[in-house]
Amino acid sequence: MNVCINFYTFLYYNYGMEGIDFIEGNGVILSAKILWAIFFVAVFLYIIISSIFVFHWNRYGGGERKIKLMQGIYFAVSGFLVLLALGSLFAFLYS
Amino acid sequence: MFKLEEDEKIKHSIRRHSFVMFKPANVAFLMVLAPLVLYGLYQAIPIPEDFSERIAMEGQIGFLMVFFYSLWLLFVLAYIFIEWTTYYLDVWHITNKRIIDVEQIGIFHRDTKSLRFERIQDITVEVKGIIATFLNFGDVHVQTAGATREIIIYQVRKPYKLKKMITVAIDESSERFYKEHSKRMRESGIPNPPASDGT
Numbered sequence: 001m002n003v004c005i006n007f008y009t010f011l012y013y014n015y016g017m018e019g020i021d022f023i024e025g026n027g028v029i030l031s032a033k034i035l036w037a038i039f040f041v042a043v044f045l046y047i048i049i050s051s052i053f054v055f056h057w058n059r060y061g062g063g064e065r066k067i068k069l070m071q072g073i074y075f076a077v078s079g080f081l082v083l084l085a086l087g088s089l090f091a092f093l094y095s
Numbered sequence: 096m097f098k099l100e101e102d103e104k105i106k107h108s109i110r111r112h113s114f115v116m117f118k119p120a121n122v123a124f125l126m127v128l129a130p131l132v133l134y135g136l137y138q139a140i141p142i143p144e145d146f147s148e149r150i151a152m153e154g155q156i157g158f159l160m161v162f163f164y165s166l167w168l169l170f171v172l173a174y175i176f177i178e179w180t181t182y183y184l185d186v187w188h189i190t191n192k193r194i195i196d197v198e199q200i201g202i203f204h205r206d207t208k209s210l211r212f213e214r215i216q217d218i219t220v221e222v223k224g225i226i227a228t229f230l231n232f233g234d235v236h237v238q239t240a241g242a243t244r245e246i247i248i249y250q251v252r253k254p255y256k257l258k259k260m261i262t263v264a265i266d267e268s269s270e271r272f273y274k275e276h277s278k279r280m281r282e283s284g285i286p287n288p289p290a291s292d293g294t
Binding site: 035038039042046049052053056057060061066067070074077078081082084085088089091092095 | 155158159161162165166168169172173176177179180183184197199202205
């Protein structure tokens with residue numbers, strides 16, 4: 001499924017000018033593939049940064065309670081955000 | 096990483112005042128808020144009815160916005176935790192023998208150095224600015240006899256108390272050193288030299 005959102009047309013409409021359809025031309029086209037690519041790149045970066053955090057917290061944190069607590073908060077919040085992104089992407093593309 | 100010597104114990108671990116997290120917290124707050132403000136502005140712009148309908152037909156734009164906002168928040172979260180990790184792992188340990196400075200400058204930059212008590216010659220405290228004065232934090236400079244080595248304990252809470260703590264630790268260390276030295280001398284049969292005041 002291809003979803004086209006044309007921000008140029010958008011701007012022209014908002015400024016009361018005649019709408020020019022750029023969808024077929026040089027408009028911004030967000031296809032499902034691009035959205036999935038954005039999602040997977042973000043998740044890949046998230047995994048890398050999380051690995052760096054875990055490495056630092058475990059190696060230099062010395063197993064402190066506060067480090068463990070913050071680690072829990074980080075994974076709870078970030079996990080929620082990843083799931084939210086995934087859910088909204090599914091909803092956008094397939095609902 | 097640092098290794099403690101035999102019979103060395105950490106007496107205090109000191110971190111910077113949590114006020115140093117104020118700036119990153121504000122930046123993160125603005126980062127969280129910025130897309131919402133932009134969205135609010137976008138909502139304030141009147142859109143022709145037919146165009147709104149067209150957007151609704153092209154896909155539920157709200158879901159797309161939630162998608163991008165979630166990824167943005169993930170980025171903001173990473174930023175917050177980079178700042179926090181740098182803050183929390185930047186620590187000074189005062190042991191019964193030395194001061195160990197573990198400096199976490201960035202997420203990939205870590206520097207560890209130590210200063211033995213017998214080398215310390217001077218400790219000075221610097222409290223700069225109105226906020227530091229009211230919140231009672233400042234820098235503690237620990238200097239050695241040589242001009243090159245100095246440990247600066249940055250933006251630490253209650254700097255005068257810390258200075259006192261270090262001074263007490265130094266005194267205890269010298270006392271312990273003197274006792275051990277005297278014991279060794281006694282064991283080897285050499286009498287202790289008289290103290291400097293002649294007693």
